Amino acid sequence: MAANATSFVNRPMAEAVNEVPNIVRGKTGESYSDFAADKRRIFTYTHLAITDVLKGSIKDTKILLRSPGGGKDGQEMHVPGAAQFGQDEDVVLLLGEYNAEDKSYDIPGLTTGKYNVVTGEAGEPILVNSLGGAAMYDPRKDPATQAYNARVPLETFRRIAKGEDIPEAAHNQFEQSKAAPPPGAYEAGHNHPEITPQGTVPKPLTPDQVAPHVEAEHAVETKSSLWVPLSFALLTAVGALVLWLVLRPSKDSDSA
Incomplete structure (x- = not known):
């Protein structure tokens, strides 16, 4: 139940923000995997303690995140591009609607909907993409321009999430980097349809x-x-x- 690659679409920040109903900041807790109700899929669930709501009307201070893939009872399901969480991560997440069936929230954009919060040079909070220095990889580009990353001040992102018409809202989520991509970087087809948020991703031809x-x-x-x-x-x-x-x-x- 594995796929080799995931294609991400590099879109304007405002477009990515507008497509989700909820955006929150929080601290991650423990994770575990379990079968979906149909017993055909496996999800990894992660506890999140919410510290700030940037968009939406989530009232709970603790929620459950759901990512496709994981391991359960000797069975493994791997979905490339799914958001991965460690414990005690300070993150900003672009979330979907509430799933009543298991009381969870999905991340429709997979790993592109996860930002880690780091401290900038002046002590300000900065959002960086969850894959570090090379979030996106385009094999059609010259090796010198194959890496992509995302880095935006939290306050700028907050204004975009509120729907303010500022220049940064038109900037793409990911920018090209001169650094070479790390081994295992995800492929990005910028003219391709968006990724499917759940289940196995089709292999490229x-x-x-x-x-x-x-x-x-x-x-x-x-x-x-x-x-x-x-x-x-x-x-x-x-x-x-x-x-x-x-x-x-x-x-x-x-x-x-």
Whole structure:
């Protein structure tokens, strides 16, 4: 039940913020894994003590986070890109709606919806992406520009979460970095559809799967381009034959 890669879409910060109903800051607690009600999926649950609500109307001071994947009774489910939590992390999370079935909250953007809070040079709180210095990896780019990271002051993020129209709201979540990506960095297809928040992520097509499709299109174009001159030559020959048959009797009559 594993997949090899997850594609993240690099979107404006305001767009990512507007798509979720709840944004909170809190301190993580213990985590555990359990089966979903259908017994086909495994989720990892993490306790969170809320210290601040940046968006939404969550009144509880303690909530349960739910991330796809985990291990239970000897079974493992791995979802690349799912948010990972250690204990006592200071985090800001972009959360979905409340799940009444297990009293939890999902993170629709997976790891892109998790920010760790660190202290800046002037002592101000800064939000950084949960993968450190290289949150996103684009194999189509030159190696010198393959790393992506997110870093935004908490107060700026708070204003964006409130819906204020400030220049930073139009900035992308992730910016390019000159540093090379670390081993195992997640792939990012910036023109691809957004990731599925739960379940196994489909594997990308291999070159062997893509090549036949390309070759088939080329073959169709080749046949089509050859048919045009062949059709013209055939029509010309038929026309000449018909003209010869029509004119031949009149010549015979003239000679008579």
